[in-house]
Amino acid sequence: MNSYCALTTALLLAGLISGASAASYTFGVDNITDGSSFWITRQSANISFEMESSVEGDIAPIAVTPSGRVLSPYYSGSSDLATNDVRLRERTAALEGTYSSQEVIDLLAKTSGGVNRTYFKPAGSEIWTITLTESWPVRLNASKTTDYLGKMINDRDSAGNNGDVVGSSFLYNPELSRERNVAMRLDRLNATVIATNDTIISADLYPTRSTVYDTASHSTGIADLRYRQVGEGGRLINLGEERYEGTFDITRRVEMEFVYTNKTNKTDWLSCCVGGCSDLDPCSFPRDSAGIFSCVCS
């Protein structure tokens, strides 16, 4: 077993991503009156990355000098993929034993879609509406199988997608057989800030995304499984954490999706004030039901 394989892969991956010409943008709103502010900075690039690997062998002592110096058997591997807040992190460390693994990673990120910002304040209103639309899609597919029998293995991973996280940790396992598939999509990011001349009323991020995390395992030792899903403005929606100590067969599929739909408030097709409020500024027309149905124009 060449323990440098995975390590080399991780370095190469990092090198590829950092070597790409990174695009970034900054979007901010400062309210000078009360000092409130909202800023975001995002970074991505036109990136493609594909990797297929297969490893099978024994993690065993080897003599490295004629005099008989022997290296302790050990395997470690890690990978970090991250672009535009779509992340996959893997950490594996194993002591003496038999180890086999197959892995496929396919990452594609684009910045050709551009970023649009609008701000709008109707005449007669004090409300500023500032919106941002980022079309920097990311697709990350990763599948991995791991089989180990030996003294001990720690195998951990975490898939994150703009606030959503799914992951598992298999710790102190003398026996582990595992298959895991991750599919993450980021389609776009929308942000909406509502403000007046006096303050920022609200600021929300809406990344349209989906995450599928599918795992099946047979393990002896500790198995931790967790997920977290956030909604508008990063608000926590769903959270799960589980720990299994012993020998378990676990099958788990987690699907999370967040789709931002731009809602437009429709105006009434018929004003009850027709003929009665023709001299009014349209911006001061009644908006609540009481005002509309009672034809109160002020």
Next chain:
Amino acid sequence: MARLLRLIVPIACFLIFQGAYAIDFHFSASNGGESVGMTDSYDVDDSVGVWSRSSASFDGVSMTDRKSLSGSGDANINHVMCGRGGGSDYVINYALETLGASCIDGSGSSTLTPGAGVASRSVSTTGSAWTTSELSGTQGGDFAGVESYARLADISASQSVSTGGSVAASQKVEAQGAYAAAYGQGKDSEGSYAVSYADVWDGYLEASQGIKTGNYATGGCVAASQKVEAQGDPAMVFGEGRDSRGNYAFIGATAYDGTTLDASQGVKVGNSATGGTVAASQNVEAQGGSATAYGQGMDAEGSYVNLHADLYNGSIEASQQVKAATGGSVAASQNVEAQGESATAYGIGVDSKGSYVEDYANVYDGSLDVSQQVKAGNSATARQSAVIDGSGAYAYCEARNPDKNYYAYVDDWINGNAYFEFEGEASVDDSEARAHQRSYAEGNFIWPWAYSTGTFEERFWFGTKSFESWAWTTDTDDDAIIVEL
């Protein structure tokens, strides 16, 4: 002085009205070490509507932007756009402030790349207490900007600016009311500048101005031009330029009492590093009242020339040119055609030691057609050719060295049914002052003079006469002569 005081308000405003705002919007994009961005600041009444859409693309980073503005009330707006990493960094700045407008309508667009930016803004306000709109660009120390200003006036201003190699700004302004002004300035990294300015009190103004500041390092020059139609009391237009060595040229025109003024002006300031010159020119037409067209040039050694064409109750067409060159030479010329109750044209040249020459032509109740040239450096010369037809006519050429008390003067003065054709010249330097004229004259009373430092000569004629006169003063001689032809 009054004119200068009026200038202080709009000129001082340039890039200063960027005060307190209520809310700022920031948007920037970068890719591979290059970036573009904009910061938009607003302090507007609730009655003012604002819309903006900006798009950033990253295949070679760039940004486009569109904006609109509508409503009524007060608005204080600032847009700052910039580019970095594509050569010389640049900044484009827009500022709009209006108070108490009954109607505001504005729009704008911009395209930004790391090395070049283009922005345009249009705004019109009605019934405002005052409105100012400024758009300018700076790149590598070169600057070009335009500004419009209205007080108790309706105004519509369309402005644009571009950066990338050179910096250029232009505007078209239409305004009517108590006071309105249009101003443009270009300035290079060494301090050479060119200016175009137009204003009107109690009237209307239509001004198109263009400013361009070339890259100093690559030999670029600074230029300003404008075309103005105005009517008010007064309406004024001028252009000026000064290079970093001190050479200066100014050209201007003022019309009073509702006189219509139509002026086209150009100012060009050559690159100081390559020994450039400062030049200004104008074509002025005024009709219906009183007007003045004037020009001035001055070189770095202190020599200067002045031109004037004045009209009272009539019409005038004046073409004037002023040029100040590195190395000690200033020149000015004018062609004036005028008809009215009174019209006068004169040119003055003063050399670096204080000696001066002057040519002068005047008509009462009639027409004046005159061509004048003056030049000053280490010496001064003046020349004129005039045809005058009116109830009274007067023309002269004069030279004086005050240090040595050298003086020379010749003229022709006619009263009643006057007509004459006058050709004359004057010159002065360290060693002499000379004046000469040749005339054909008709009139009730023809009364020419000739002066030197120590001699005076005059004649009295009636009817028709052709004559020639000379006057001179030198170290060893002086005399004044009038000869019938």
